[in-house]
Amino acid sequence: MRLRFVYGVPRSPVPHDAAPNGTVLCSLPTRTNSPAMPSLHSGRLSDGEKDELKRDGFVVLKNAVPRSVTERAKTVINQDLRRIVHGDDPAVNGLYNDSVLREVMLDAMGLHTPPVNAQVAVTLPHFADAVVRRKATPQYAPRAHVDGGWAGLCPVKRSAILAAGEALETWGSNGDPRSMGPAGGAPLWQDRTRTLAIGSYTALVAVCLNDQRRPGKGQFSVRRGAHEAVQAFFRMQRARGGPIGGGGPDWPRLVAAGEDDAYAGIMPDAMEASYPETGFENEHWPWPELTPVLMEEGDAVIALHALPHTATPNMSDDPRMNVFFRIRRFREGNPHEGNKRVGWGVSDHPDRALNGDFLDYPGGYDPFKTSIDKLCDHWSEWDGLRDIVAA
Numbered sequence: 544m545r546l547r548f549v550y551g552v553p554r555s556p557v558p559h560d561a562a563p564n565g566t567v568l569c570s571l572p573t574r575t576n577s578p579a580m581p582s583l584h585s586g587r588l589s590d591g592e593k594d595e596l597k598r599d600g601f602v603v604l605k606n607a608v609p610r611s612v613t614e615r616a617k618t619v620i621n622q623d624l625r626r627i628v629h630g631d632d633p634a635v636n637g638l639y640n641d642s643v644l645r646e647v648m649l650d651a652m653g654l655h656t657p658p659v660n661a662q663v664a665v666t667l668p669h670f671a672d673a674v675v676r677r678k679a680t681p682q683y684a685p686r687a688h689v690d691g692g693w694a695g696l697c698p699v700k701r702s703a704i705l706a707a708g709e710a711l712e713t714w715g716s717n718g719d720p721r722s723m724g725p726a727g728g729a730p731l732w733q734d735r736t737r738t739l740a741i742g743s744y745t746a747l748v749a750v751c752l753n754d755q756r757r758p759g760k761g762q763f764s765v766r767r768g769a770h771e772a773v774q775a776f777f778r779m780q781r782a783r784g785g786p787i788g789g790g791g792p793d794w795p796r797l798v799a800a801g802e803d804d805a806y807a808g809i810m811p812d813a814m815e816a817s818y819p820e821t822g823f824e825n826e827h828w829p830w831p832e833l834t835p836v837l838m839e840e841g842d843a844v845i846a847l848h849a850l851p852h853t854a855t856p857n858m859s860d861d862p863r864m865n866v867f868f869r870i871r872r873f874r875e876g877n878p879h880e881g882n883k884r885v886g887w888g889v890s891d892h893p894d895r896a897l898n899g900d901f902l903d904y905p906g907g908y909d910p911f912k913t914s915i916d917k918l919c920d921h922w923s924e925w926d927g928l929r930d931i932v933a934a
């Protein structure tokens with residue numbers, strides 16, 4: 544089924560809907576600038592921004608979202624700073640759908656289902672992240688990850704795993720693909736035949752809602768330029784027969800933690816050892832291997848799925864406020880483009896329902912093989928970067 548995109552005259556609020564029949568109605572936003580405000584970002588990436596995206600795996604777009612749209616979202620978010628998922632709330636999803644971001648992504652990447660959901664991420668002062676909400680301590684060291692894996696503290700103790708004759712590295716190799724991770728909620732296996740252990744999308748698009756220009760404000764942070772190393776790792780796993788992701792070649796599903804615990808979702812040493820030596824030196828930034836994405840209200844960042852990223856502790860006295868959208872390029876033959884059960888915009892495993900349920904697919908379309916192909920060739924999903932990637 545092909546999506547039909549209908550671009551209409553912008554109204555307020557801008558209507559958008561992803562109907563189950565595959566018809567997507569979307570109006571592109573009106574761009575207006577008040578005299579006091581700097582110009583809004585254009586609806587296309589410049590060649591320089593495309594070069595940055597290719598090189599670093601991410602690019603910051605200055606002033607991508609009008610102040611009226613950020614204020615509307617903040618009014619909703621401020622009602623409950625701890626609420627992560629707001630669902631189909633136009634004030635939150637409008638940060639993408641009612642700004643140039645959708646236009647930019649249509650041009651740079653290609654067709655996609657407009658987000659009907661998002662991850663609101665408020666890192667409270669002196670907390671380390673916006674989801675698990677660990678207290679920030681001097682000992683805490685954030686570690687970058689790639690989204691889509693079954694992650695968190697394993698419910699089975701290490702001693703019990705070993706007593707059962709299992710290994711931490713391959714634990715779960717015969718596990719239930721419907722099992723959802725203790726943190727983050729991704730399935731143990733994407734497919735019933737257990738060839739793929741990581742969900743994926745094309746790009747994480749984050750909108751910044753307050754001043755995050757000073758390092759240490761809980762910035763979304765990345766291993767700059769590591770996206771190609773991650774792709775190379777997936778290719779290696781595929782070449783060795785898979786599976787792809789945790790539990791596959793050179794990627795232990797679990798690592799030992801604490802006295803008798805095991806933890807899932809950690810990037811393997813073999814992958815991390817292949818990252819380029821990029822980083823960020825600053826007196827207020829104790830994690831030099833990570834690059835903080837410095838933004839202010841209305842700025843946005845586009846980052847490839849393959850770019851390792853992490854929350855970082857907010858050492859200021861002001862909440863850090865971002866909203867994240869997970870965007871995946873439209874896939875020919877996928878009957879679930881626009882299906883709200885997928886949780887488009889928030890899900891890191893869009894080949895399954897957001898709650899982990901398996902979806903029905905026609906015989907001619909294998910969503911899991913398609914995702915493996917894309918994990919191993921991420922630039923194939925960026926129509927607007929073909930010339931720059933080829934150069």
Ligand SMILES: [Fe+2]
Binds near residue numbers: 688689690852
């Ligand atoms: Fe993440």
